[in-house]
Amino acid sequence: MNIFKKQSRIKWIVGSLIVLVVGGSLVGFANNDKRNFSIVKNLDIYYTLFRELNSYYVDETNPEKLIKTSIDEMLESLDPYTTYIPEDDMEDFKFMTTGEYGGMGSLISRQGDYVVIAEPYEGFPAHLAGLKAGDKLLEINAVRVVGMPTSEVSDLLKGPPNTPLKLKIERPGTNKPINIELIRKKISINPVPYYGMISDKTGLIMLNNFTQNCAKEVSKALTDLKENSGAERFVLDLRGNPGGLMDEAVKIVNLFVKKGSEVVSTRGKVSQWDKVYRATSEPLDTISPLVVLINRGSASASEIVGGSLQDMDRAVLIGQRSFGKGLVQTTRPLSYNAKLKVTTAKYYIPSGRCIQALDYTHRNEDGSVGLIPDSLITEFKTAGGRSVFDGGGVSPDIIMENKKYGNISYALVAQNTMFEYATRFVLENDKINAPENFxxxxxxxxxxxxxxxTQKDFKYESATQDALKKLKEVAQREDYYKKSKTEFEQLEKMLTLDVQKDLNIFRKEVSKLLGSEIVKRYYHQKGAIKFALQDDQEVEKAIAIVEDSAAYNGILNGTVLSHAGDKRNVKATN
Known part of the structure; x- marks a missing residue:
């Protein structure tokens, strides 16, 4: 397409957009001619600017890239959840909402110039074809991928189900490349990676995300635990669950509350879209003690589930305050098979509180986003009269200290040191103990x-070194450094890293992370979960609460003090 055709096409798009925007505006803003004029004026300025830029900029420009950048920057000024999804990204969007894609079923990661298999999913083509964690990808369907960006490698691995995939890999411990052939399949990731008994009468259900039909998977797990394992108490683990489809969240709450109960409501600018979502089916269990685990990674639909069950006094929440995403997105179709995911409303859980933490509407002068101010935090009441608060996230009834790792642990993971050692470990060990005993x-x-x-490139800074570096920068700005230069140098010398010493100091947490990486090689994701449950303080606390009827009921009826009713906790944990 030549430059004149490009400009004509863009002019047609902008002209159509003006008609649509103004036409749509006239319906709701008949008396707002000034606003309509402003829209037309600025769209015309945008078109003329783009035309001049495209015609006279010193180097050749990429029109699609320029438009995409301008759209992204525009939407970023609103909130991080309002996004443009071009046709090329629709497969990724579909995966986020359905948990399904066409491919071989594995995680990949980058190590230097290579993209490696990080984890083949159990039972999927990659695993069945013999791919192992640590395998380096050399070629995909005769295309050399060494040095290729990870996203491009991912695109080559994905494709329609039932199409062939030929890989050439380099495997640690072998002398020559290995050729592997497999057939892509429809990959559907189960949102419930694990469920099982964690004590004689207590069952655990882990939910990773709210994709289509995840409520059915939770229902299956709940039924199986009740009917086949004798579970009488339950723990629903939503830690690290970023959310997803609101309808699925409503269905999951419905499993535990009476039909007709209000679960969540939405309110936005378009009042016709305001809606109250209720439990529409008969529940599976409204009586058994229930604990929901949440943390800072629990967001959106996770907060609907946890917050609604808390507001209805149906569950005790344990963990850390949740993320605080109380914004609802709706997907709107655009031309050329693109879509706009736009924030259209806020959601409110049964007590009436909105759990949105950040105020994107009223930004600070520097453009940053602040928390809801203390003066605007409001008290609400649960069904039984307990105090709960809005202003950002859902506060658990029992707060557990957030697990923090030492800098050496982060470095060992980020620099793939644990991953590479686990690969070597597997070459030297045919088997290991069962995950729960390893x-x-x-x-x-x-x-x-x-x-x-032996890893000469392994480097990191301790938390103390990091703090000293920041102190040094402040001292230099305030001219104190010259006066105390000798003392700073002595401190830096004293704090010189001793990796072996730190490995001893942080042995417990390093062993836990290393053990998880090793167990995954033999028992996959379920095995890693079982291994982690050996020493999970929050799960242990959940078991103690559901098995102590006095403590459990005391929290729900308000006779035992809960952190959810402490207004100070709203800000303390954000």
Whole structure:
């Protein structure tokens, strides 16, 4: 398409947009001629600017890229959830909402110039074809991928179900490349990666995201635990669950509350779209003790489930305050098969509170977004009269300290040191104990320490070093550094890293992370979950609460003090 055709096409698009915007505006803003004129004026300015830029800029421009950048920047000024989805990204969008895609079923990650298999999903083509964690991808369907961006490699691996995929890989411990052939399949990731008994009468259900039909998976797990395992108490784990489809959240709440109960309502600018969502089916269990686990990674639909069950006094919440996303997005169709995901409303849980934490409408002068001010935090009441608050996220009834890892642990994960050692471990060990009994022995940990010592590129800063660096920067700005230069140098020398010493200091957490990486190689994701449950303080607290009827009922009826009713906690944990 030549430059004149491009400009004509863009002019037609902008002209159509003016008609649509103004035409739509005239319906709701018949008396707002000034606003309509402003829209037309600025769209015309945009078109003429783009035309001049495209015609006279010194280098050749990419019109699609320029338009995409301008759209993205415009939407970013509103909130991070209002996004433009071009046709090329529709498959990724579909995966986010359905959990399904066409491919081989594995996680990939980058290590230097190579994209490697990070985790083949159990039972899917990658696993069945013999791919292993640590395999380096050399070619995909005869296309060399060494040095190729991870996103492009991912696109090559994906494709319509029942189409062939030929891979050439390099496997640690082998001398020559390996050719692997497989057939892509429809990959559907189960949103319930694990459920099982965690005590004689207590069942755990883990939910990773709110994709289509996730409520059916939770229902299956709940029914199986009740009928086949004798579960009488339940823990629903929503930690790290970023949310998803609101309808699925309503259905999950419906499993535990009476038909007709209000679960959530939405209110926005277009009042015709305001809606109250109620439980429409007969529940599975309205009586059994229930604990919901949440943390800072629990957002959106997770907060609807946790907050609604709390507001109805149906569950005790344990963990950390949730993320605080109380905004509802609606997907609107655009031309050329693109879509706009736009924030259209806020949602409100049964007590009437909105759990949105950040105020995107009233930004600070520097453009940053602030929390809802303390003066606007409002008290609400649960069905039984307990105090709860809005202003950002859902506060658990029992707050557990957030697990924080040392800098060395982050570095060992981020620099793939644990991943690479686990790959080596598998070459030397045909099998390990069952996940629930596996542990990193003294011998294995010593070998790991020796391995880390050989990694010359392994670098990190301790939290103390990081704090000293910041103090040094402040001192230099305020001219105190020259006066105390000797003391700063002495401190820096004292704090010189001793990796082996830190590996001993942080052995417990490093062993836990390393053990999880190793267990995944033998028992996949379910095995890693079982291994993690060996020492999960929040799960242990949940078991203690559901098995202590006095403590459980005391929280729900308000006779036992709950953190959810502490207004100070709204800000303290954000």
């Amino acid at each position: 542990e990193i022995s003294d011998e294995v940990y010593e070998k790991f320490k020796q391995y880390v010592a």
